[in-house]
Amino acid sequence: MSDPIADLEKRIGYTFQSRELLERALTHSSYGEGRKTHRNYERLEFLGDRVLGLMTAEALFNAFEGADEGALAPRLNSLVRKETCADVARAVDIGSALKIGRSEEKGGGRDKTSILGDACESLIAAIYLDGGRPAVQAFYDQHWGSKIEDLKHKPKDAKSALQEWAAKKGYTQPRYDLRERSGPDHRPIFTVEVMVAPLDPETGEGKSKQAAEREAATNLLAREGVHVR
Secondary structure, X not given: OOOHHHHHHHHHOOOOOOHHHHHHHOEOOOHHHHOOOOOOOHHHHHHHHHHHHXXXXXXXXXXXXXXXXXXXXXXXXXXXXXXXXXHHHHHOOHHHHXXXXXXXXXXXXXXXXXXXXXXHHHHHHHHHHHHHHHHHHHHXXXXXXXXXXXXXXXXXXXXXXXXXXXXXXXXXXXXXXXXXXEOOOOOOEEEEEEEOOOOOOXXXXXXXXXXXXXXXXXXXXXXXXXXXX
């Protein structure tokens, strides 16, 4: 009989020393109908999110020499968001190895973006704890390496992309409003809100009003599943 967890190890190219750690990384909070006797992946998800952020920040820092924070931040956001993690989870079919409750199973939980994104982060943490940085770096390079390469192509300005996308959708043109200016005078931080009816507004921060507007546009596009190229 096939072992879903062993099969997953083959797909990711890594064999765990601690089977218990891997099983915990694949256990959703609904498993056992939420009974606390089952340790779920939420703590691992917390760690995995930070490990993923560090590896991505380092990869972008090395790939885009001379790029400032304003140019790197939206790229980082696009690489660590739940949708991207869920895409990786689908690529290695984490869903088939998940331990989830019956109600979540009936609701299609094995293919939910939110669950798969969280499970991918918990798997990253588990690989990191079990095999250290080299093991998790190999997993990262395999699944995020090509995404970093794609970003090396000069992306379209996020504000222009949002304007074009909104027009195609028949939505109102973007409106940017300054919501807050914080920090000392020599290092201000601007918070800008972008409105595109009928969508919910989105915010962005930056060291200039223009940078904050670009981040707000990037965040709104990312939320709607639109990739800026």
